[in-house]
Amino acid sequence: MTEQTIAIYCFIDDFFLAIGRKDDAHCKLSDAELLTTALVAARFFYGNLHSACAYMREHHGVRMIDKSGFTRRLHGLKEQLVALFLALGQSLKQLNTRSRYLIDSFPVAVCDNIRIARCRLLRGEGYRGKCVSKRCYFYGFRVQLIATEEGLPVQFYIHAGSFVDITAFKAMELDLPEGSRLYADAGYTCYEVEDLLKECDGVELRACRKRNSKRADQPHMAFLKDHYRKRIETTFSGITALFPKKIHAVTPQGFILKIILFIFAYTLSQIIE
Structure with a gap:
């Protein structure tokens, strides 16, 4: 679990460095750490963000923000999440000879x-x-x-x-x-x-x-x-x-976002394993 979490973070952080994306100097939680937490939630905690935040804080020393702030920033990073998946997909297509x-x-x-x-x-x-x-x-x-x-x-x-x-x-x-x-x-x-x-x-x-x-x-x-x-x-x-018995979401956009996270988390797990 620890190895997969580190691998996911390195992949996201390297992608952001490659496209020149920089975090705000006042942000306590970086975008790479936030997306890693969301993917860890989908991979290991059935999409439960609270459990994933607790894991990242206790085992990796990540400074977490409040739940509402985390959710708002996660929704704001949806385009970057899709771009990450598409970039990974392009690499897989090149390897699929x-x-x-x-x-x-x-x-x-x-x-x-x-x-x-x-x-x-x-x-x-x-x-x-x-x-x-x-x-x-x-x-x-x-x-x-x-x-x-x-x-x-x-x-x-x-x-x-x-x-x-x-x-x-x-x-x-x-x-x-x-x-x-x-x-x-x-x-x-x-x-x-x-x-x-x-x-x-x-x-x-x-x-x-x-x-x-x-x-x-x-x-x-x-x-x-x-x-x-x-x-x-x-x-x-x-x-x-990876799905829970019921996917919890407040809006349709949040429901779709969780589906994307589950698909992405499965793809990464298959590559890493």
């Missing part, structure tokens, strides 16, 4: 279905979605995740739960190297999108075909698609294992 990537989505429920009418965090039917694999409905967000062949996340897109995979994929700003092959399930089937990606970006979307598909696969291609896309399910299991 086979250029095989996986895409799929997983739901993150805000509350149980029976409590939707009393939910204060979100309002509207736009957040009610269906999880086909589990044959159930949920109320909250859906995360589109792109991972390497080894299951390391490199890009994500969080959206309302009612949007199906292919609709969200069209809205997603895909950033993959030319010549990449992106494996997906049948929910991402759209011949127009496949043709545009291949022609404009040089990315081949290999979605599993339905029985009535107009572009049926040869048996060997169907086997490859089914084989590679299953690896991302293990990634989803690893990310959701």
Whole structure:
């Protein structure tokens, strides 16, 4: 735990030094220490910031600030947090010489279905979605995740739960190297999108075909698609294992921020370990 905490801090601090970001001279808690604490909370304490702050203060001598100030600064560093993840993702893409990537989505429920009418965090039917694999409905967000062949996340897109995979994929700003092959399930089937990606970006979307598909696969291609896309399910299991029984947040932005922290913390843990 100590080694991972130090590694996370060094990565964040080096990134801030590389981009020339400097802390305010009057800040008691640096930005690198703050983001490290948030990621440690997601990695080891199920997102509990209070426990992570206590750990960092007692075991690493970090001078903590009050809870409200910590939360405000964390929200203010959301762009830097996403930039850190994208920078790490670019490095992973460069190391992924086979250029095989996986895409799929997983739901993150805000509350149980029976409590939707009393939910204060979100309002509207736009957040009610269906999880086909589990044959159930949920109320909250859906995360589109792109991972390497080894299951390391490199890009994500969080959206309302009612949007199906292919609709969200069209809205997603895909950033993959030319010549990449992106494996997906049948929910991402759209011949127009496949043709545009291949022609404009040089990315081949290999979605599993339905029985009535107009572009049926040869048996060997169907086997490859089914084989590679299953690896991302293990990634989803690893990310959701970090979740608490209920993700505590006061605003939708805070809820999304915690999802980002869980995805980032999982990626760092896989790299460090």
